[in-house]
Amino acid sequence: xxDLEKLRFNIRHSAxxxxxxxxxxxxxxxxxxxxxxTSDGFYYDFDCPKQLSKDDFKDIxxxxxxIIKSKRKFTGEVVSRDDAIKRFYGQEYKLEIIKGIPKNEKxxxxxxxxxxxxxxxxxxxxxxxxxxxxxxxxxxxxxxxxEKNKMLQRVYGTAWESKEEQKKYLEKLELAAKRxxxxxxxxxxxxxxxxxxxxxxxxxxxxxxxxxxxxxxMREKYKKYxxxxxxxxxxxxxxxxxxxxxxxxxxxxxxFTENDENKMGIKPMNxxxxxxxxxxxxxxxxxxxxxxxxxxxxxxxxxxxxxxxxTRVKSFSQDDSHIFCTKDQIEAEILSFLNLLQEVYExxxxxxxxFYLSLRPENRTGNDDMWDHSESVMKSILEKSGMEFxxxxxxxxxxxxxxxxxxxxxxxxxxQLGTVQLDFFASEKFGLNYINKDGDKxxxxxxHRAIFxxxxxxxxxxxxxxxxxxxxxxxxxxxxxxxxxxNHFEHCKNIENxxxxxxxxxxxxxxxxxxxxxxxxxxxxxxxxxxxxxDKEVENNSLTIRLRNGKNLNxxxxxxxxxxxxxxxxxxNDDGLKAVLEEI
Numbered sequence: 001x002x003d004l005e006k007l008r009f010n011i012r013h014s015a016x017x018x019x020x021x022x023x024x025x026x027x028x029x030x031x032x033x034x035x036x037x038t039s040d041g042f043y044y045d046f047d048c049p050k051q052l053s054k055d056d057f058k059d060i061x062x063x064x065x066x067i068i069k070s071k072r073k074f075t076g077e078v079v080s081r082d083d084a085i086k087r088f089y090g091q092e093y094k095l096e097i098i099k100g101i102p103k104n105e106k107x108x109x110x111x112x113x114x115x116x117x118x119x120x121x122x123x124x125x126x127x128x129x130x131x132x133x134x135x136x137x138x139x140x141x142x143x144x145x146x147e148k149n150k151m152l153q154r155v156y157g158t159a160w161e162s163k164e165e166q167k168k169y170l171e172k173l174e175l176a177a178k179r180x181x182x183x184x185x186x187x188x189x190x191x192x193x194x195x196x197x198x199x200x201x202x203x204x205x206x207x208x209x210x211x212x213x214x215x216x217x218m219r220e221k222y223k224k225y226x227x228x229x230x231x232x233x234x235x236x237x238x239x240x241x242x243x244x245x246x247x248x249x250x251x252x253x254x255x256f257t258e259n260d261e262n263k264m265g266i267k268p269m270n271x272x273x274x275x276x277x278x279x280x281x282x283x284x285x286x287x288x289x290x291x292x293x294x295x296x297x298x299x300x301x302x303x304x305x306x307x308x309x310x311t312r313v314k315s316f317s318q319d320d321s322h323i324f325c326t327k328d329q330i331e332a333e334i335l336s337f338l339n340l341l342q343e344v345y346e347x348x349x350x351x352x353x354x355f356y357l358s359l360r361p362e363n364r365t366g367n368d369d370m371w372d373h374s375e376s377v378m379k380s381i382l383e384k385s386g387m388e389f390x391x392x393x394x395x396x397x398x399x400x401x402x403x404x405x406x407x408x409x410x411x412x413x414x415x416q417l418g419t420v421q422l423d424f425f426a427s428e429k430f431g432l433n434y435i436n437k438d439g440d441k442x443x444x445x446x447x448h449r450a451i452f453x454x455x456x457x458x459x460x461x462x463x464x465x466x467x468x469x470x471x472x473x474x475x476x477x478x479x480x481x482x483x484x485x486x487n488h489f490e491h492c493k494n495i496e497n498x499x500x501x502x503x504x505x506x507x508x509x510x511x512x513x514x515x516x517x518x519x520x521x522x523x524x525x526x527x528x529x530x531x532x533x534x535d536k537e538v539e540n541n542s543l544t545i546r547l548r549n550g551k552n553l554n555x556x557x558x559x560x561x562x563x564x565x566x567x568x569x570x571x572x573n574d575d576g577l578k579a580v581l582e583e584i
Contacts, residue, residue, distance in 0.1 A: 033047070180309075215455070480530050
């Protein structure tokens, strides 16, 4: 696996260089930025005299193929800073990169004979080793990701070791495009965005239903695992954020306002408000652990260039919780959380989570002794759990190490969702303590944790994971009653009343549309059950049911339908739905 990953890295890195040469050949005067490989492709940033579009891709790909067929060798060399500056004269972005490389670091240039770039290497032997590539998209990208800098044009592509592997990937991309939550969110009447509140979603009734169901689902889990839900304010004096460290570590992502000349900050996370709750009263060791859960709305000033549908928004809520415990309780609490997390992911069809232990970042608080202790505690817990995990250096929170969890969706894309973070820092800062068995004050240990993370982001991921075909229990409309003709309207209305009175969600389609159009409309809205009512169904007091996957079930009794769903409220997929109905 490592060899294959290395090969793909080298192929994509080399393809990025070749693409940059092709663009410069076709569009003289182009300035080049950076061009790294990615997990499934590559990109390169250009300051090009022409506004690039997908219409240019054929010409660029044709030029790339010429370079690839020329069988040019990739070679690297260490050069002096002065030599590099001469060789990239006129390329202002490259010169800036050269000046930013520390003097104690080697400066290397890699060439494929006709073109060269500053990079640390990782290439195929020859251009003709690139067997399959395709350009995919072009978008704006600020130089160095800073919106104060010039907007460049970023061209994305993909490259693979074979045409077969590339075909598989492109098919997956096509399927992903059909499942894009931004498109499905509109077509399924779930949510929308408005220019008057950028990157802050408006949830329509159906979307609101699902958001509430996610919250209700988690509340049931909280009852089982001993969490207490709290509600906290959204706006606090900036003095709180100074004390918590957010002013120095997170200020650029916060919204601030003023009230009576007092600077106020809108909370980007719940942690400090929970600290205030905990310290508002005296606690004994007998009270611990205390688990506060909070679904309060949060706001983060994400840059507009990085917002992406529901997965990156400025206004959101979390299944956020903070556990206040003793040192002796750390292991049991984190292991209990990991069990809860896996239960939740299984319920939503996310299997095989991957665990990462994220260690101290460069920008952090606390001393090395604190970090050494907290990192060793987290590593020991993961080892005892029997879960496989990887180390991520430098990816911890500024106050402590954390375990991050990713899950693959139906398209095998990895999503980072859950996290659990150990914090010995907040107690010192906020005076969070309890009375121990000896009657002395002792600092409490704080555990930050989330499973969904942002509910908005989790919702967006669910839309793509299920392709909009939500599990029966989570579907805003579970059924649509479809009469064959107007003669069946009254019977449909009677059945609707019975089903709704038993807690099922849906309605009869009594519109003037033709029968086939009603079926099509229900399919487009991805409603699990299309219940068809004609003369035969009225006469036999039965139902004909069409599932959204196109399969039909005949002669289903009304009472049986109600009973089966009362007994199977958490059916997760259409196959399970069909199996339950066939048992009637």
